[in-house]
Amino acid sequence: MHAAVTGAAGAAVISIREVTVRFGGILALDGVGFDIIAGEILGLIGPNGAGKTTLFNCLSRLYTPTSGDIEFEGESILGLEPHRIAGLGIGRTFQNVAAFSNLSVRDNIRVGGHSATVGDPITDAFRLGRARRERAKIDRTAQDLIDWLDLGEVAELPVAGLPFGWQKRVEMARALATEPKLLLLDEPAAGLNHDEVEALGDLIRRVRDERGVTVLLVEHHMSLVMSVSDRVVVMNFGRKIAEGPPAAVQQNPEVVAAYLGGGE
Ligand SMILES: Nc1ncnc2c1ncn2[C@@H]1O[C@H](COP(=O)(O)OP(=O)(O)OP(=O)(O)O)[C@@H](O)[C@H]1O
DSSP: GGGGGSSSSEEEEEEEEEEEEEEOOOEEEEEEEEETTOOOEEEOOTTTTTTTHHHHHHHHTSSSSSSEEEEEETOOTSSSGGGHHHHHTTEESSSOOOOOSSBBBBHHHHHHHHHHHHHOOHHHHTHHHHHHHHHHHHHHHHHHHHTTOGEEEEEEEEBGSOOOOHHHHHHHHHHTOOOOSSSEETTTTTTTTHHHHHHHHHHHHHHHHHOEEEEEESSHHHHHHHHOOOOOEEEEEEEEEEEEEEHHHOOOOOHHHHHHHHHH
16 A cells, blocks of 8 residues: 555545536435545445446546536636546546557557647647647657557557457556546456456556556456555445545445445
């Protein structure tokens, strides 16, 4: 565990304040609030329908809360379009691998980098020098990630033919190519076997330890969450029911009851 980040003393990268989301008559989130502290790995868990995906989608600006606020480094993100999020320093992966399957590994990673650096293609067309420098930077970042994730031997192959575990690494590389301060991981262990989940846990730690990225891990895989997270937030029926270090959260009676009741 990262000793420096286990307390609540660090600066908040994200502050989620009293976020409520209604879908018609359904209260998907009911006044949820917590901070994600710089440098931590925060696990977000909860039984099916608890509201995890809804919150994740609010953080990545796909959904706008009915009420409440979400601040990134002290500024509300609710007025921003989703495509501005990457430029701000928030990266995300998708639950199902969302790579362009006929593009090579390298090009997929480059596409990720592109969304971070080039915001406006028309303006960029008039600034060719700048566009060229940005392209060179994207190429360097892609190569750095290929080396860092040991993807060299498959770098020029289409993603489609790769084993699923490798595709997930490409997905991670693509999200890291935006050089995020905060990485939102949406059920990254889904579909992975036991060994692959272990490798994923090591990778998530490396993302934080070696690249200094703060991580929000939304995940059903309990042993992964409990082994990599510094803190865990537990949700049930749209509300936060617990928040704290993994060991404490696991013993929380409300959490135990939620999971027994949820049949997971
Ligand atoms: N687009 C939507 N329209 C209507 N209701 C929705 C929508 N998205 C989610 N909900 C409802 O909001 C509640 C929270 O769902 P959400 O998907 O956020 O939970 P979850 O914790 O991610 O669940 P799971 O672990 O099964 O993915 C559920 O009752 C769900 O049916």
